[in-house]
Amino acid sequence: MAKQTRTNKRKKAQATKAQAAPPAPVMTRRNMLGWAKGGAVGAVVLAGAGYGGMRWFQAHAATHDLSRIGKGKPTVVQVHDPQCQLCTQLQRATKQAMKQFGECDLLYLVADLNQTEGQAFAARHNVSRVTLVLMDAEGQATQVLRGVRSRAELETILAVHFEVHGDGVRRS
Numbered sequence: 001m002a003k004q005t006r007t008n009k010r011k012k013a014q015a016t017k018a019q020a021a022p023p024a025p026v027m028t029r030r031n032m033l034g035w036a037k038g039g040a041v042g043a044v045v046l047a048g049a050g051y052g053g054m055r056w057f058q059a060h061a062a063t064h065d066l067s068r069i070g071k072g073k074p075t076v077v078q079v080h081d082p083q084c085q086l087c088t089q090l091q092r093a094t095k096q097a098m099k100q101f102g103e104c105d106l107l108y109l110v111a112d113l114n115q116t117e118g119q120a121f122a123a124r125h126n127v128s129r130v131t132l133v134l135m136d137a138e139g140q141a142t143q144v145l146r147g148v149r150s151r152a153e154l155e156t157i158l159a160v161h162f163e164v165h166g167d168g169v170r171r172s
Contacts, residue, residue, distance in 0.1 A: 063110050066117050070139020074165040075107040076158065079122045081129040082114060090130055090148045097154035106162050134158075136165040 025031070069075050078094060080087045091110070098108050111118035113129055125133055125141055134143040134157075142165060145157065 063108060064112055064115070064118075066109055066111060066121055068107060068109060069135060070137070072137050073105070073107050074137050074162060075109055075135040075139070076161075077109045077111050077121065077133045077135060079111045079118070079125075079127050079129055079131040079133065080113065082112065084129050086130045086148050090132070093149060093151045093154055094132065096151045097158055100155060100159070101162065105166055106158065134161045134165075 066077070069077065076094065076098070078087075078091055080091060082088075094108065098106065111121040111133075113119055113122060122128060122131075125144070127133060127144060127146070130147055132145040132149075132154075133141050134145070136142050143157075143161065149157070
């Protein structure tokens with residue numbers, strides 16, 4: 001009986017060891033091809049995300065570059081606070097209204113109130129958030145629009161601004 005108990009204990013110990021340490025997976029050709037496929041897909045996804053992020057950053061930087069004012073194109077500058085809901089509404093409506101123009105015709109820039117350059121622009125023109133400043137090709141303010149406007153209203157205002165301060169030829 002003592003011998004049988006020792007044998008049972010040995011079998012239990014071996015079973016516990018087998019459960020605790022599973023055998024190392026064998027690297028087969030099929031497993032290696034699966035890893036290679038997953039790595040290739042991951043590399044493509046990562047490259048696409050990097051490219052998209054780079055394009056977003058370039059566009060963001062271009063719309064926040066206030067040094068582009070007065071370089072021969074009429075400009076619409078939005079004084080914008082990113083945490084402001086009304087500012088975001090105005091930005092959305094302005095971008096939709098700007099679709100009738102190309103970048104060659106009318107510039108859209110953002111004076112971000114969280115940046116020193118944006119704060120200086122707002123102080124220089126004595127404006128606050130939720131405001132559009134329409135500027136001629138030389139960088140002089142011609143009109144200040146305060147508050148949220150509808151897309152249709154902005155389309156009309158911007159068309160008139162372009163006709164007066166642009167070259168008058170619409171390129172859609």
